[in-house]
Amino acid sequence: MIPNKSYCFLECESIKDAELLFQSLHGKSTLGQNDSVLYLSYFVDIPNESFVDSKSLIPSGLVILKDFVDGEEEILLLKSVEFSENEENQTLKHRSVKHFGYEFMYGTNNVDPENPLDKKIPKECDFLWKRLKEKSLPMEWEFPDQMTVNEYLPGQGIPPHVDTHSAFLDPIVSLSLQSDIVMEFRKGNMKAEILVPKRSLLLMTGEARYDWTHGITPRHMDVILTENRTLTTANRSKRTSLTFRRLRRGACSCSFPRLCDSRKEPIKESVDLEEVAAKLETENVHNVYDQIASHFSETRHSPWPQVAEFLNSFDQSDVLLDVGCGNGKYLNVNKELMSVSIFCFY
């Protein structure tokens, strides 16, 4: 497989086998996703470049403890945090969440320390901390006081973010139940795609906690590395994660100022509105798009039907000017038109 491509290679022992496969499956087999037909082609050579860089990179400070809980413990933990219908769960666009100890507010990625919830972290989770202590990992806390339960159905995810520095101590700890998942970590233009197995405990400490964003791309399957370092796909199933944190109650003094909310300069008293607007735009538009650009582009490949209809209402002599055309998905909708597309980058 090649990352971000909708095709992959299958190696045959002989050209004859390839011909046979081609003749019997090309344009006929419905092995594709959602019963779509497969289109095949065959080549004498397949590319042998390495496409696995982002799947081999591990952010410093990221620890995965595999098989941290067993099957029985998984069932008990799930039962203790069960999503029931009459209970107040937050259904976000991309997943269901519920909070214990304190509410984690996703708009600001923060908590209100003055407003503890009645619902505390269930006792069923206590054994985790004894087990974790035995690993002697660098931790600023021994017991968490906040837990968020996220339930993701296949196709759901969580946007890239950093758990606010001033809100929580180091580390952020996440227990994955029910399904493996690929989590994406980003720092500048570096991307690490980490396979997080079910029943594992993920610890984001130091640089991984403070200087990398983490997120889960909403999709139905992940592309993962096989043992012999080729790529393959793995279907997702329902995943529940238990994220444990400890409130910080004060400013953050980490050595990673880039994403640290405690370091951001307050807006000056005598305000230059242009400057404030530019700063706001950089922080809330440019920086956000820088972080989500590849996901944004990957998930915006199909023209909106109404826009396509609008474009198809013009004829040959017309000129289309698409200012801010992003990945140019409307360029080819009406091939009769002369199209000029412009996108800006900073």
Ligand SMILES: O=C(O)CCC(=O)C(=O)O
């Ligand atoms: O689902 C996960 O493992 C991570 C959740 C997360 O990052 C969060 O709730 O802030």
Ligand SMILES: [Fe+2]
């Ligand atoms: Fe998070």
